[in-house]
Amino acid sequence: MTFDDFNCLNRRDLIQTGALLGAGIALAQPLPLLAQSGALSDVRAAALAGKDTAIKRIRDWIALPSIAAENLNMPEGAAYFAGLARDAGFTDVEIIPTDGHPGVFGKIDVGAPRTLGLYFMYDVKQFTPAEWSSPPLEGRLVERKGLGTTMVGRGSANHKGPEATFLSALHAIRAAGRTLPVNLVLICEGEEEIGSPNFRQLVTTPRVLAALRSCDGVFMPTTMQGLEGNAAVELGAKGIIELELIASGNKWGRGPKNDIHSSLKAIVDSPVWRLVQALQTLVTPDGNTPAIEGWFENVRPLTEREKSLITQAISPVTEGQMKDAFGITHWIDDLPFPDALIRLAQAPTVNIEGLVAGHTGPGGMTILPNRAVAKLDFRLVPNQTRAEAVQKLRAHLDKQGFADVEMKVSGGYDPTETDENSRLIRTAMATYRKLGIRPDLTVRLAGSWPGGTFTQPPVSVPVGRFGLGTGGYAHAPDEYLLIESTNPKVAGLVDSVMAYAEFLYTLAAID
Incomplete structure (x- = not known):
């Protein structure tokens, strides 16, 4: 859910491009340098060999729309995702009922010292086919100027595409003959797009809760890159x-x-x-x-540190880009741009x-x-x-x-907050730097996702979002995910797969 322009914003991913609620607008190193050699070259070879299968995995998932707001295909959506999880190596995969739509739970236990929690969602937003230039359930490959080949379909960016990309990383690691460097705990809900009304019930199911409390943190696979290649590392969300x-x-x-x-x-x-x-x-x-x-x-007002992160992120062209994209000429109360961004995070x-x-x-x-x-x-x-x-x-x-x-x-x-010194956040920062990507530490997503369910008791672990690549128009017609990048600063599918693999190995090694 990282977007290529400000027209792509949705309620969780507001102001992702340019990391406008964070620090450090800078150019990333070209992605051809990314992960093509070194310790994971065998995993990269497997990811390249499995690329067509990875594309098909996303397309086939898009073809089954699970829309909580319309009560459409919800049991089928949970069952389909459970199959994806098992295919990726998760064991003890279970569909767990709630007072609303069911969730999916699974684990991969390799006996590693560290455990990572995964937050997924299998529901998507509604759509009106007549508003789309490409059928919303077909996952067609469409060229997009300045980006490359994209897959267009409901859920391609939000959030089936990034999630399926992470699953492809697990497939690539296994195909390379490797054992995962960390244990994994997976929880997937089907009600995110209607405000996660029963997610806490799902998380506090005793066997789920016990597994989550063993995690070093929980992260959500997401496309986090802007067009300049920099990637956001969020410390919270509204x-x-x-x-x-x-x-x-x-x-x-x-x-x-x-x-x-x-x-x-x-x-x-x-x-x-x-x-x-x-x-x-x-x-x-x-x-x-x-x-x-x-x-x-x-x-709680923003701290001086948080305000500093926001103002450091401002580039000379950002305000004009935002106003043009929104179709506006003024901010609330005619605020200066820095004050408008502080209000965006704080209000x-x-x-x-x-x-x-x-x-x-x-x-x-x-x-x-x-x-x-x-x-x-x-x-x-x-x-x-x-x-x-x-x-x-x-x-x-x-x-x-x-x-x-x-x-x-x-x-x-509730809102979400994670300490920037937590192992999960440090892992994200370190992984981006390792891949030649400039990480932008951001104060708070102006949109929302239910990470607070994990940061608060009884789970009480850090949360974050991580990933390379880009996509756009989530919640809107012609939603897309970048597959083949022509922008040397932005990851396509294989580089995005490799970023998730690097994240797992970095988490296993970081102090």
Whole structure:
């Protein structure tokens, strides 16, 4: 989920390109130097020999869409991934039920001194085929100017492509006749794209929890390179809550119980306006700052070290690139660019994803709707928690006189933080440097992933994301993953496979 331009941003991968929440914009060494000789030359030979199979592995997985939001192919998706895990060498692979969609658990125990945890997801976002230039389930190879040959398909970048690439590294190590240098513990969920509502239940299953607590850390395979070749090393991510607020005549006791003619607005209350009024209380009049009572009381401001990492990352061309990509001319409050980036990392948010009420088709229908729904997401920063935020939101609505406005929380989790001196982070930094890649230490992903489930009790281990290569348009049409790179600074598939192999061997050796 690293993207080639800022149009590719999604809710977990905001501002990946250029490592804008971190330090050290610099050119990487050309990738032809990467891992072509040395201790893992036999693994590289195996990765090259298995390249076609690796491409097919990604394409075949894309062909089976598991979409949690639509309850589409979820048991099939878990079973398919379980097969991929077994094929890659995992033993004791088990599909574990939850109160929602199932997860997959497996291990590889080679008796090594160190154990690495792996976080995978098998669900993907929804898609509308008519919006794609290439069929979203075919995984076609498509040339992309300035990058090379890409595979286009839902899940290619987010997140089946990087995960299948990591599995290909395990295949290459085994094909080279080697034993893995570390033990592996795998946990894969099917609800990441709906806010991981049952992930904690999965992680705290006794046999899963016992295995995870033995890990030196947990990492998520991800394409982390920008177009200049540098790779981000994240120290955290914002948390998230996804929910709906619903106003209805039935619940309110005012307004119609069914849609009625709009002429009656002269004498009948409107649940839609009721919801609009409730939404207005959540933020300041400009819509930019949460106004929920007590929302900021536990927010931890950025440290001077963290602010320094952000400002060191700013390049002369970055602001213009971002504005052009977003189609904007100003930041909030006309902030200077450094202040805008600090706010991006530091500020919790209240965002309206969508509003649904009454007639939404062509033309007018002159009705007074009986029900209105707002889909919202809330980004959380340290030291906020999901539980605290949900409680405060409900208390705020009640205090403001909107006790009738329903809250339906669909998912979410706490923010993530990992010590930059942890072995996992040092391994990522060391691996990138070993491969001639400039690592950019970043403060916090402005998007979200459920790493906090691992960093908090009862697991309490470091987390991170790692990987070479690039992709884009996650959550959007024409999502893609780079396969054959024409950019000498950015890894294609084989170099990405080798990066994961190098990471495992570095983790085994680092102090």
